Amino acid sequence: MSLRHMxxxxxxxxxxxxxxxxxxxxxxxxxxxxxxxxxxxxxxSLSLNLVNGCAGQFSLGHAGFMGVxxxxxxxxxxxxxxxxxFQTIPGTGLAIILGGIAAGVAxxxxxxxxxxxxxxxxAIVTLGFGEIIRIVFLNIPFIGxxxxxxxxxxxxxFFWVYFWVFVTFLFLFRLIRSSHGRAIxxxxxxxxxxxxxxxxTAKYKVIAFVLSSFFAGIAxxxxxxxxxxxxxxxxxxxxxxxxxxxxxxxxxxxxSGAFAGAIIVTVLPELLRVFNSYRLVIFPLLLIVTMxxxxxxxxxxxxxxxxxxxxxxxx
Amino acid sequence: MNSTxxxxxxxxxxxxxxxxxxxxxxxxxxxxxxxxxxxxxxxxTTAFNLITGVYTPDSGTMTLSGKSITGKAPDQIxxxxxxxxxxxxxxxxxxxxxxxxxxxxxxxxPYGFLAGILRTRNFEVKEKELxxxxxxxxxxxxxxxxxxxxxxxxxxxxxxxxxxxxALATEPTVLLLDEPAAGLNxxxxxxxxxxxxxxxxxxxVGILLIDxxxxxxxxxxxxxxxxxxxxxxxxxxxxxxQSNPKVIEAYLGVA
Numbered sequence: 001m002s003l004r005h006m007x008x009x010x011x012x013x014x015x016x017x018x019x020x021x022x023x024x025x026x027x028x029x030x031x032x033x034x035x036x037x038x039x040x041x042x043x044x045s046l047s048l049n050l051v052n053g054c055a056g057q058f059s060l061g062h063a064g065f066m067g068v069x070x071x072x073x074x075x076x077x078x079x080x081x082x083x084x085x086f087q088t089i090p091g092t093g094l095a096i097i098l099g100g101i102a103a104g105v106a107x108x109x110x111x112x113x114x115x116x117x118x119x120x121x122x123a124i125v126t127l128g129f130g131e132i133i134r135i136v137f138l139n140i141p142f143i144g145x146x147x148x149x150x151x152x153x154x155x156x157x158f159f160w161v162y163f164w165v166f167v168t169f170l171f172l173f174r175l176i177r178s179s180h181g182r183a184i185x186x187x188x189x190x191x192x193x194x195x196x197x198x199x200x201t202a203k204y205k206v207i208a209f210v211l212s213s214f215f216a217g218i219a220x221x222x223x224x225x226x227x228x229x230x231x232x233x234x235x236x237x238x239x240x241x242x243x244x245x246x247x248x249x250x251x252x253x254x255x256s257g258a259f260a261g262a263i264i265v266t267v268l269p270e271l272l273r274v275f276n277s278y279r280l281v282i283f284p285l286l287l288i289v290t291m292x293x294x295x296x297x298x299x300x301x302x303x304x305x306x307x308x309x310x311x312x313x314x315x
Numbered sequence: 316m317n318s319t320x321x322x323x324x325x326x327x328x329x330x331x332x333x334x335x336x337x338x339x340x341x342x343x344x345x346x347x348x349x350x351x352x353x354x355x356x357x358x359x360t361t362a363f364n365l366i367t368g369v370y371t372p373d374s375g376t377m378t379l380s381g382k383s384i385t386g387k388a389p390d391q392i393x394x395x396x397x398x399x400x401x402x403x404x405x406x407x408x409x410x411x412x413x414x415x416x417x418x419x420x421x422x423x424x425p426y427g428f429l430a431g432i433l434r435t436r437n438f439e440v441k442e443k444e445l446x447x448x449x450x451x452x453x454x455x456x457x458x459x460x461x462x463x464x465x466x467x468x469x470x471x472x473x474x475x476x477x478x479x480x481x482a483l484a485t486e487p488t489v490l491l492l493d494e495p496a497a498g499l500n501x502x503x504x505x506x507x508x509x510x511x512x513x514x515x516x517x518x519x520v521g522i523l524l525i526d527x528x529x530x531x532x533x534x535x536x537x538x539x540x541x542x543x544x545x546x547x548x549x550x551x552x553x554x555x556x557q558s559n560p561k562v563i564e565a566y567l568g569v570a
Contacts, residue, residue, distance in 0.1 A: 178431025
């Protein structure tokens, strides 16, 4: 890693910290809430993008992994070790990472058998697993069952959410631009051809799935420690669909698209509040329009910075 | 029996009641160039699919450089050194021309997973090496100036060439070319055939070539195997094949 990069990264994190410091008190709390929810949504759509967009596998159970992260981290800070180090900011950070790891393990257990399936079948299996995870939470009294888990320390703020947005983005950006990331992209393009070029496709699909689940778990942990309350319904099928919409709307396989999708899906319903219940109609309508005129999503496979470069020749 | 190159003996597979390939034998010493011909539906591509592990043979054995590769998964066989191209082009369409070649180099494990994330020194060095090597191969195949284009934007002939470039990037010991000249015009065909003979020495590979164009395949192969209805009906030098009555019968029917 070069010095230039180091400065860039430290600079970015400092910037996030400073912005957080300023807007934490200055901004209207409602707007701040939307901004933070958007950050969590960005982590979710970036992570799902790795599986649905980059590896080309259609997963419909992302909320389940988010739930694992949320419940594991919240159980650590609220139930298992109350009044301990986990109540402090670094302690919560650790709990959130452990939640992410737990989600990664869950992703491994789900991914290993189901990634042998393709297309619709994989979608159905992941949907099923997502629901199973939710129902498991529903039936464990220790973490609140159907009542939900309250009293979670409110230690996630603008800085931590956007810090993780930065980490997730950087991780995925670099992954895709490495040999291992190219192997994942090749699976999306042509699985058989990738295999015949010596890529162990099953292994890379599982890797993509585990990493994706890990970051979803992180998003879940941040969500829990920002809301202060979680219940199994926060991680329902509807939530999974919402994340899929972000990825599809933004553009499968595009990191900038994942940002755009997350922002649109989180912010637009807020802007449409003036239409009351009609916003539930306008939103799907937008999705239909996108699918008709730009089926590859806003960005397609491209990134925002590609638009500033010279277009590739097609002679 | 020598223990170098690719040896295939008595490979058979049937789908339901249809015996697609029966007792397929092949001996491909290093640096040899052999042809595999036969009428449509003779089982040529099925033979390729068997050798590359896409289908698991019902019976028969395969060894590469003395090591058994029978029943191995396609990616393992590829890493062992047998690489193919496809009759109906199968590029990574949305990736750039250079990325197509870089994907193929992945199997040589240039660097670890975390090295790419942390952008270690090793990553920077190896990535640069990969790109340079990829560019060299693309230049060899005449695609040097197209490396940043999306591969689906290439012309048909260029896509065929990219398939070969991608296969070469894996540093194979055996290269299986499935109708590389299909759909090319006669001038492009001649160019491609010259290129294929050149590849053999430049990249030190043994080549097995499927094609329909008899004149061409006779011109460059040292040895030809003829398949019909899944069975080998003749083997020999191009001269022997040309005068073999069974081959003439298979292609033209009985007079």
